[in-house]
Amino acid sequence: LQTLKPLRRGEARESKPREPAAIADVRASLPHLTPVVADMVRLQVATGCRPGELFSMTSNQVDRSAADWLYVPAEHKTSRHGKRRQIPIVGDARIVLGRYLTGAPDELCFRNKKGTPWDKDSYRRHITRANKKHGLEHWTPYQLRHTAAQQVRDILGIESAAALLGHSRLSTTEIYAKANSQQAIAAANVLPTL
Numbered sequence: 457l458q459t460l461k462p463l464r465r466g467e468a469r470e471s472k473p474r475e476p477a478a479i480a481d482v483r484a485s486l487p488h489l490t491p492v493v494a495d496m497v498r499l500q501v502a503t504g505c506r507p508g509e510l511f512s513m514t515s516n517q518v519d520r521s522a523a524d525w526l527y528v529p530a531e532h533k534t535s536r537h538g539k540r541r542q543i544p545i546v547g548d549a550r551i552v553l554g555r556y557l558t559g560a561p562d563e564l565c566f567r568n569k570k571g572t573p574w575d576k577d578s579y580r581r582h583i584t585r586a587n588k589k590h591g592l593e594h595w596t597p598y599q600l601r602h603t604a605a606q607q608v609r610d611i612l613g614i615e616s617a618a619a620l621l622g623h624s625r626l627s628t629t630e631i632y633a634k635a636n637s638q639q640a641i642a643a644a645n646v647l648p649t650l
Contacts, residue, residue: 476603476633477595484593488586495552496566496579500597502549503527504604504620507597509543511574516561518545518553525550541622602633609633 482501486494496510509529519526525545545553556565564573579597587594601621609617609629618629 474599474602476606477599478593479603479607481593481595482600482603485583485587485590485595488590488592489583490569492566492568493579493582495555496574497583497597497600498552499545499549500600501604502547502552503543503545504601504608505543506601507576507579509541511564511566511576511579513565514562515557515559515565518557520557525553539622539624543622544620605629605633 517528527543527545529541566574568574605617605621608620614626614629617633618626623629
């Protein structure tokens with residue numbers, strides 16, 4: 457590796473940045489998904505969780521001792537760095553999740569029709585097929601995290617979006633939720649004139 461020259465900017469093909477799914481497109485898809493998948497989509501939008509965090513959820517990982525529930529996954533993307541992830545389950549998301557917290561404490565909340573656990577590919581394929589069959593816009597489960605982040609950033613700011621996503625750096629949150637031009641215009645309008 458030391459004999460190879462490093463790539464310079466523009467020499468490697470960059471993947472296209474992932475954009476948030478439009479809420480209207482997600483809503484249009486819900487009636488065409490199975491009830492379990494529709495509820496998983498609702499929870500992802502309401503929590504900003506990763507698909508993998510959703511698939512590994514068990515009843516004993518959801519703290520229901522307070523009015524607002526917290527899902528604390530045992531394993532998550534940054535657990536190897538000693539970080540603790542807490543995902544709030546509030547409002548209608550509590551009602552949706554409540555339907556799946558009936559099994560044994562360590563049993564997965566979400567299973568497909570065959571009784572096997574969901575994974576990122578089976579979840580994505582289910583949504584993609586339903587959208588294609590009904591002529592709806594294409595979107596993927598990974599876009600839902602971006603959708604949640606963008607909604608929170610637009611309303612409450614980037615710090616709140618970072619807190620929801622579990623990011624310790626705002627630069628990471630910038631990947632998920634971009635500043636929009638309306639926010640920049642509103643900010644410019646409050647500046648004093650000289």
